[in-house]
Amino acid sequence: MFEEFTGRFYYLLHPRPVVVVGTLCxxxxxxxxxxxxxxxxxxxxxxxxxAVDAGAYTRECLDFCGEASLNVLSLDDAQLVYDLGSASGRDVDKVSRFKLELVESESIRPPGLSRSLAILESGAAGRYPVGESVLYVLEVRRARVRRGTADRFGYLLSEGVNVLLHGSGRYFYGVGPRRVAAKRSPP
Ligand SMILES: Cc1cc2nc3c(=O)[nH]c(=O)nc-3n(C[C@H](O)[C@H](O)[C@H](O)COP(=O)(O)O)c2cc1C
Structure with a gap:
């Protein structure tokens, strides 16, 4: 009735919303x-x-600046999100490589992404190493949502707004059955 899936248990908790974490490094x-x-x-x-991989530059940047913008993007940005996750800020300036337009934050130093549906400005409040990851608890200082994309119950999904969900690898979903496959990023 059931089959073994322990090796990739985490995919049983996907698809899930993806945030793009903005830091200063x-x-x-x-x-x-x-x-x-x-x-x-x-x-x-x-x-x-x-949860941030201990080897990711974002882990180093979060420890360095103690603040992060959490950017929620739309399903239309699947390719950009995949590309941002296929390069490290240690090696490349992602802002210029991906021509990212930034928006200033009000309560933290790291900027946000101007194409975001929502931006949560946050400060690190706890840090817990777990296996290969570091789990950060971030206190949300301020949250903003793009005008016209949410009411007080959340995103206006029935009016064409679609948040990006990560399936696995380069596969993304919106809310509903539509799936988007990002192209593999060049090395
Ligand atoms: C859709 C998507 C989701 C990801 N989720 C995570 C995650 O939850 N935790 C993590 O540490 N890395 C995650 N990654 C991988 C990092 O984004 C990737 O290692 C990235 O290159 C790190 O960049 P940095 O070195 O500039 O921090 C994800 C990648 C993608 C494409």
Whole structure:
């Protein structure tokens, strides 16, 4: 009735919303990397958690600046998100390579992405190494949503707004059966 899936248990918890984490880095640049292992954890104080691979530059940048913008993009940005997750800010300036338009944050130093549906400005409140990852608890200082894309119950999915969900690898979903396959990024 059931079959073994323990080796890739995490895919049983996908698709899930992906946030693009914006940080400021020791190399003086802003950097952006997608993270699909994220979740709200508390309303008071407002907090979310993200799991970041210890080897990712984002982990180093978060430890360095202690703040992050969490950018929610739309299904139309699947390719960009995949590309941002296929390069490291340690090696490339993703802002110039991907011609990212930035928007200033009000409560933190890292900027956000101007194409975002929503941006959560957050500050690191806890840091917990778990296996190959570091789980950060981030206190949300301010959250903004693109005008006309949400009401007080959340995104206006029935009016054409679609948030990006990560299936696995280069496959993405919106809410509903549509699936988008990103092209493999050049090395
Ligand atoms: C859709 C998507 C979701 C990802 N989710 C995570 C995640 O939850 N945690 C993580 O550490 N890396 C995740 N990655 C991989 C990082 O984004 C990737 O390693 C990236 O190159 C790190 O960039 P950086 O070195 O500039 O921080 C994801 C990649 C993609 C494309």
């Amino acid at each position: 020791p190399n003086g640049r802003a950097n952006f990397a997608p993270v699909s292992w994220s979740t709200p954890v508390s309303e008071e104080p407002p907090a979310v958690a993200i």
